Amino acid sequence: MSTSTRTPLIAVTMGDGAGVGPEVIVGALLAPETAAFCRPVVIGDAARLRRAAGVLGVRPEVVTVPGVGEAVFEAGRINVIDPGLLPEDLPWGKVSPVAGHASYEYVRLAGELAMSGDVQAICTAPLNKEALHAAGHVYPGHTELLAHLTGTEEVSMMLSTSKVKVIHVTTHIGLIDAVARIEPGLVERTIRRGEAAIRGSGVARPRIGVCGINPHAGENGLFGYGEEEEKIVPAVERLQAEGMDVHGPLPADTAFFLAGRGDYDLIVAMYHDQGHGPVKILGLEAGVNITVGLPVIRTSVDHGTAFDIAGKGLADAGSMIEALRQAAELSSARGV
Structure with a gap:
């Protein structure tokens, strides 16, 4: 059954591909309740999401789309805008400058979509600060990165x-x-x-x-x-x-x-x-992390990349589901 076109479009950034982000995204986007309140489009790596689905023991249809406008929302389908930045053999649970750069690019692309009005909110999976810095993107975290990308002085x-x-x-x-x-x-x-x-x-x-x-x-x-x-x-x-x-x-x-x-x-x-x-x-x-003061709506899981359990199918998607829910509610309240 298709999701209502009246629910908010949300860009979901995959975060660090070596962490639990891909797993919590797959778990959250396959949860039946998620489709009731939003239309999520992942900015990330399709192959990594398929690998995450494998460790979770599920088989969603992971479909690469060129843009938000081409996404189709059906049960069991995950839409992904994939810039092709991760190697297929990226190990779980290891700091990687490649993964750090990819996590930056996912946020940058999501910010552009939100600023242009193509999506109504951003929901972020966790990035790894060490990997982000190793890639040359020296920001303390998502909050400061999004402030920079949106030209916001203080959040x-x-x-x-x-x-x-x-x-x-x-x-x-x-x-x-x-x-x-x-x-x-x-x-x-x-x-x-x-x-x-x-x-x-x-x-x-x-x-x-x-x-x-x-x-x-x-x-x-x-x-x-x-x-x-x-x-x-x-x-x-x-x-x-x-x-x-x-x-x-x-x-x-x-x-x-x-x-x-x-x-x-x-x-x-x-x-x-x-x-x-x-x-x-x-x-x-x-728990949900909300960046207050941005010109766009951004929510996030309230946990880190959890490298110790990444790739083991143990990550809980509850915080991601709630982050998506609050992003949708804030979008509706703001009327965007």
Whole structure:
């Protein structure tokens, strides 16, 4: 049965071909529920997807198409735009500059399709940063790469699970550098991006909790050197004065406990591990990474290339299914 032409077209990038990306894509695109909410077109390698299908013990029809307009959406069929960048004998679970370059090209092509309006969203399988860098593409990750490709000056990473959503003020930099980079303007802009994203998902007035930097959010100067008062409080007070339902700075452990029981729609984390740790405990199997602030919609699985299990048929497609679902929902909410 054909998928409705009213569902969003989504470019699905294959990520690093040596990782679990091909497997989770095959698993997600063959899941019956996926066809109900989107029309996915893979930007990747057709032969690699067939090999992934083999390790999963399934036999989809993997069809190479020249463009999105030529894709046909039927049960059991996977449409692929294949630039022909991977060797057939690429080993599973090994860092490869060839695979790193291919992962970059998949994202670049998907970005072009999204910017031109040929697809309504991008959904990315994981790339490997070491392989990406070995290929000469020195970006910390998808978030920064897509910002560069779309000419966007500043974006934020949001992690989304059924229990909690977290947006990060800083992401792929060292902790000392993160503390130095945090300042009221960046905190304010991050909260605004997060609030707009949550409103875009259907929450009329999001409740937002903002984490501190130090243990116990500094506990009135007991820990740290006044970072909360200097770097966070001015942003929170400014947004509160505008009527935004924002609270903080809060001790991070308290903030995530409150969010887990439903008190907040969004938590603002100051640095990478402050946000990622709780999210991966609360919902890794269905976690989704959303890049907020881009001119296009981009979601991703919330896991890495998992080289240790790649090619073994063990990867769980749940996060990819959820990433596709949220990409489709964001597309519909935005009206693209």
